[in-house]
Amino acid sequence: MCVGGSTVTAEPVVELDGITKRFPGVVANHDVDLTVLRGEVHAIVGENGAGKSTLMKTLYGMHRPDEGTIRVDGSPVDFHSPNDAIAAGIGMVHQHFMLADNLTVLENIVLGAEPRAGGRLDYATARERIRELSQRYGLGLHPNRLVAELSVADRQRVEIAKVLFRGARVIILDEPTAVLVPQEVDALFTNLAGLRGEGLAVVFISHKLDEVLKVADTITVIRRGTTVATVEPSATTPRQLAELMVGSELPTPETRESTVTDVVQLRVDGLTVTSDEGFELLSDVSFSVRRGEIVGFAGVEGNGQSELVEAIMGLRKPSAGRVVLGGEDMTEWTAQRRRRAGIGFVPEDRHRQALLLEAPLWENRMLGHQDQAPLGGRFWINPAAARTDTQRVMDEYDVRAPGPETLAGALSGGNQQKLVIGREMSAELAMLVAAHPTRGVDVGAQAGIWDRIRDARAAGLATVLISADLEELLGLSDTLYVILRGRLVAKLDPAEVTPETLGSYMTGAALEESA
Ligand SMILES: Nc1ncnc2c1ncn2[C@@H]1O[C@H](COP(=O)(O)OP(=O)(O)OP(=O)(O)O)[C@@H](O)[C@H]1O
Numbered sequence: 348m349c350v351g352g353s354t355v356t357a358e359p360v361v362e363l364d365g366i367t368k369r370f371p372g373v374v375a376n377h378d379v380d381l382t383v384l385r386g387e388v389h390a391i392v393g394e395n396g397a398g399k400s401t402l403m404k405t406l407y408g409m410h411r412p413d414e415g416t417i418r419v420d421g422s423p424v425d426f427h428s429p430n431d432a433i434a435a436g437i438g439m440v441h442q443h444f445m446l447a448d449n450l451t452v453l454e455n456i457v458l459g460a461e462p463r464a465g466g467r468l469d470y471a472t473a474r475e476r477i478r479e480l481s482q483r484y485g486l487g488l489h490p491n492r493l494v495a496e497l498s499v500a501d502r503q504r505v506e507i508a509k510v511l512f513r514g515a516r517v518i519i520l521d522e523p524t525a526v527l528v529p530q531e532v533d534a535l536f537t538n539l540a541g542l543r544g545e546g547l548a549v550v551f552i553s554h555k556l557d558e559v560l561k562v563a564d565t566i567t568v569i570r571r572g573t574t575v576a577t578v579e580p581s582a583t584t585p586r587q588l589a590e591l592m593v594g595s596e597l598p599t600p601e602t603r604e605s606t607v608t609d610v611v612q613l614r615v616d617g618l619t620v621t622s623d624e625g626f627e628l629l630s631d632v633s634f635s636v637r638r639g640e641i642v643g644f645a646g647v648e649g650n651g652q653s654e655l656v657e658a659i660m661g662l663r664k665p666s667a668g669r670v671v672l673g674g675e676d677m678t679e680w681t682a683q684r685r686r687r688a689g690i691g692f693v694p695e696d697r698h699r700q701a702l703l704l705e706a707p708l709w710e711n712r713m714l715g716h717q718d719q720a721p722l723g724g725r726f727w728i729n730p731a732a733a734r735t736d737t738q739r740v741m742d743e744y745d746v747r748a749p750g751p752e753t754l755a756g757a758l759s760g761g762n763q764q765k766l767v768i769g770r771e772m773s774a775e776l777a778m779l780v781a782a783h784p785t786r787g788v789d790v791g792a793q794a795g796i797w798d799r800i801r802d803a804r805a806a807g808l809a810t811v812l813i814s815a816d817l818e819e820l821l822g823l824s825d826t827l828y829v830i831l832r833g834r835l836v837a838k839l840d841p842a843e844v845t846p847e848t849l850g851s852y853m854t855g856a857a858l859e860e861s862a
Contacts, residue, residue, distance in 0.1 A: 610638045673689060702767065
């Protein structure tokens with residue numbers, strides 16, 4: 348894909364000079380230098396916990412640096428809050444969008460920055476400006492649409508427009524492609540090219556190195572809190588980048604062999620889930636997962652994946668259908684009973700469903716597993732054993748944190764994810780339900796987690812895999828379904844299908860063509 352010629356100027360818009368940021372027991376950023384030029388797309392890459400988010404939050408006024416200076420357009424600034432950063436022309440689009448579903452695109456964009464004329468809200472001017480922004484940057488916004496009706500990619504464009512509306516000249520994006528299908532990624536990159544063409548600077552964090560190489564003008568690598576290299580995409584490869592990130596050579600991944608058996612471990616039969624308003628969120632879904640098999644589900648977010656996982660885990664009551672585990676009908680079982688029966692669970696929202704952020708890692712290690720050896724039994728727990736075993740999980744899954752006493756909320760996103768995987772994979776499992784198991788995890792740790800999941804498969808584990816990462820779905824799944832508007836619309840062979848074809852099934856384009 349062509350994303351336009353270079354528009355990079357020699358004019359720095361942001362300069363970070365010797366930035367150090369400490370948290371209790373951790374130096375998150377140490378003496379970081381970073382220069383962002385007008386008209387460039389600047390990617391920040393690094394392992395989990397390397398300090399990328401901390402640096403971006405510092406630039407966006409969410410943290411104050413302990414040492415160092417930030418200059419915008421050559422003048423030193425001292426941000427006390429994101430409002431200060433916004434006033435200086437710096438905006439940020441977070442990974443978890445912060446839009447109000449029940450408001451329109453227009454209302455969301457102006458929220459908190461409402462233009463006024465003569466003391467009254469001036470929506471006409473706002474509408475005009477939004478139209479202009481939408482046209483200039485090719486955002487395709489419909490000001491009157493409800494945000495609830497928009498796709499993930501459109502919501503992201505609303506977030507970008509929100510930042511532009513506030514006059515940003517530097518836009519920070521935190522892992523913007525993690526939730527997009529390939530066609531949407533291309534569209535986003537075209538938007539980013541449009542922004543830099545107008546002289547804006549885009550700074551984005553990503554773990555997807557091939558994408559970084561495609562879209563960035565400059566790549567800064569952060570390792571263990573500090574900048575170790577600034578490279579041009581034309582002069583490097585994904586592998587070299589990954590090696591710069593970890594500071595050593597990477598092992599070559601193994602090829603896979605099928606381990607699928609004839610024994611059905613999970614059978615889902617005619618599963619239908621209806622919303623409170625009476626809409627079918629999941630319609631007549633049937634499939635089975637055999638021992639030694641990974642069954643993957645590809646879909647654009649919001650097409651029933653969450654409901655499927657919740658119905659299997661007993662977190663949502665189906666209006667019809669059955670879920671059978673190893674021959675036993677568990678449709679009426681509570682969530683707790685399903686966990687006790689040995690269903691390992693990696694939920695999509697680790698903060699809400701998998702971790703207690705205010706509790707130490709060892710308590711999080713016990714969560715949901717406190718009655719299993721060596722952590723405890725039916726009527727007792729063993730904190731000392733939990734601490735020791737937490738250290739083991741941290742070592743085996745490369746969870747970077749000072750120790751088992753560290754609070755889960757103090758870990759970087761990727762390290763939290765590694766802890767959850769380590770915990771779930773440490774139990775005696777009847778099967779595994781994994782939603783986005785490596786979301787936010789760096790390439791090195793991702794390869795490690797994939798190896799664990801493959802090893803468990805080789806040992807006979809049946810796995811349901813939901814992921815927005817097509818490489819992950821294609822690389823791990825033995826059988827791949829596409830889920831669209833609550834239905835399984837295609838069953839594909841992961842060894843045969845390309846990411847592009849898969850993407851067109853996910854958006855429904857392939858089905859329209861064949862119809
Ligand atoms: N609020 C906080 N309190 C204590 N420690 C923190 C806090 N935020 C971050 N850290 C620590 O700072 C270090 C850098 O974390 P940061 O989130 O910046 O990493 P990252 O590169 O963005 O990682 P990831 O790719 O996993 O998102 C980590 O060791 C993390 O545990």
